[in-house]
Amino acid sequence: MEKRHEIADHSAASADEVPEELTPRLLMKRRMFRHKGFLLGTGLLFLLVLLAIFAPLIAPFDPFDQVLSRRLLPPVWAEGGGWEHLLGTDHLGRDYLSRLLYGARMSLIIGLGAATVGCVIGVTLGVCAGYFGGRIDQVIGYLLTCQLALPGLLLAMSLVFMIGPSVPVVISVIGLLHWTYYLVVTRAATMQIKQLDYIAAARTLGSSHSQIIIYEILPNLLNQIIVIFTLEIGIAVLAEAALSFLGVGIQPPIPSWGLMIAEGKNAMYYRPWLVILPGIAIFIMVISTNLMGDGLRDVTAPDNRS
Numbered sequence: 273m274e275k276r277h278e279i280a281d282h283s284a285a286s287a288d289e290v291p292e293e294l295t296p297r298l299l300m301k302r303r304m305f306r307h308k309g310f311l312l313g314t315g316l317l318f319l320l321v322l323l324a325i326f327a328p329l330i331a332p333f334d335p336f337d338q339v340l341s342r343r344l345l346p347p348v349w350a351e352g353g354g355w356e357h358l359l360g361t362d363h364l365g366r367d368y369l370s371r372l373l374y375g376a377r378m379s380l381i382i383g384l385g386a387a388t389v390g391c392v393i394g395v396t397l398g399v400c401a402g403y404f405g406g407r408i409d410q411v412i413g414y415l416l417t418c419q420l421a422l423p424g425l426l427l428a429m430s431l432v433f434m435i436g437p438s439v440p441v442v443i444s445v446i447g448l449l450h451w452t453y454y455l456v457v458t459r460a461a462t463m464q465i466k467q468l469d470y471i472a473a474a475r476t477l478g479s480s481h482s483q484i485i486i487y488e489i490l491p492n493l494l495n496q497i498i499v500i501f502t503l504e505i506g507i508a509v510l511a512e513a514a515l516s517f518l519g520v521g522i523q524p525p526i527p528s529w530g531l532m533i534a535e536g537k538n539a540m541y542y543r544p545w546l547v548i549l550p551g552i553a554i555f556i557m558v559i560s561t562n563l564m565g566d567g568l569r570d571v572t573a574p575d576n577r578s
Contacts, residue, residue, distance in 0.1 A: 303571040310567020316560035324376040331370035332358075335527045339365035347545050359549055362535060368546075372553055374527040379509050379557055382443055382522075386508035387501050389447020394454020395497060399485055401455070402462025409459075416455055424449050425514060432520045442521055446511045453500050458493055465489050495572045502565035506558035513554050529554050 304310055323330065343365040346353040353360060359368040401412040431445045465471065466489070474484050513530030515521030517537075522528035524535070529550040536546025 300571060304567070307567045307571055309563045310571060313560045313563025313565075313567060316556055317564055320376055320557060320560065321380065323373055324380050327370075327373040327377055331367070331373045332356075333367035333370045335366060335370040335374045336525050337366060341365065344539065344543055346543070347549075350545070360543075360545060362532070362546060363539065368532075368549065371527040371532060372529070372549060375529045375532060375550065375553065376557075378439075378522060378526065378528045379512065379554070382439070382446065382512045383505040383508045383557075383561070385443035386446035386450060386511070387504040389444060390449075390451040390504055390508075391454055391497065391501055393448070394451030395458050395490075395493070397451070398455040398458030399462050399489060399493070402459040403466055403481070403485060403489065405463075412455070412459075416452060419449075419452055425511070428511065428515060429518060429520050432515060437515075437520055437523050439522065439526075442512060442515060446508050446515075450504055450507060450511070453504065454497070457496050457500060461493055461496055462489055465492055495568070499565050499568045499572070502561050502568060506561035506565075509554060509557050509561075529557075 339361075342357070342361050343363055345357050345361040345365075347360040347368075348355055348358050350360070357367050357369070359372065362368055362371070397412050397415070401409040428445050428449055431448075432441055435441050435445075471484060471488055474488055479487075512521055512528070513533070516528045516530030517534040519534065522531050524531060532550040533547050536543065536550075540547045
């Protein structure tokens with residue numbers, strides 16, 4: 273009898289533990305903490321966000337102050353460098369560390385803003401194409417084909433040049449040209465979701481198309497949208513850097529990593545840090561968002577690819 277009671281107690285305890293271990297939320301947390309790429313990307317991006325937010329407190333100088341007598345000072349590790357300007361100064365005597373910190377703000381603003389604009393456009397078109405189908409799908413597919421056929425960078429340069437370079441214009445143009453990934457993924461996922469039983473049940477209960485899309489389809493697309501959003505942030509940062517380097521993006525004296533590379537390219541052979549330092553900053557920003565996006569894709573995958 274005692275053995276039977278022990279076995280019963282052990283089975284009851286096991287029954288209580290199993291559901292807790294198999295909770296989707298706990299499994300998600302376990303995958304996140306075991307995924308090295310996701311942890312590294314999230315940590316780097318979080319550090320960049322903190323540096324951008326607290327740039328006024330961390331930056332040793334005003335990024336706009338020009339002291340021509342201190343122009344092109346080398347960084348602290350190079351010959352002639354000093355601790356007053358850890359990363360040296362640019363061709364106008366502005367502290368390079370301060371401009372890098374404030375440039376992180378600009379890159380994050382443009383990356384988040386452009387990714388949001390592209391998300392709104394792409395998700396709206398993708399859900400409409402996948403849900404309604406027919407001629408709507410054909411028209412949206414034609415728009416997608418036209419967009420993919422256009423040279424993105426040249427079109428962005430032309431639009432910014434015609435409208436006039438500014439931060440809102442750069443965000444809008446980059447967002448308007450980077451919505452194709454959202455459309456392709458959400459269209460395919462919506463076509464699968466609309467065939468499920470709970471969508472048919474919602475229609476039977478009298479739900480309208482807008483209610484089904486908002487309350488039934490979009491919540492099930494959230495994981496895919498978040499993954500694409502993180503990847504598009506890095507793409508937008510690269511696009512802004514390319515536009516600024518070509519002179520049609522962020523205009524001086526606003527600190528921008530792409531603009532800093534453009535300003536330092538004339539002196540890159542004898543002052544290489546003017547190009548290397550902002551290039552490293554762009555690399556860290558892009559690789560962190562890509563690592564986090566890839567990690568989210570693996571963590572949320574049903575087959576646990578991580």
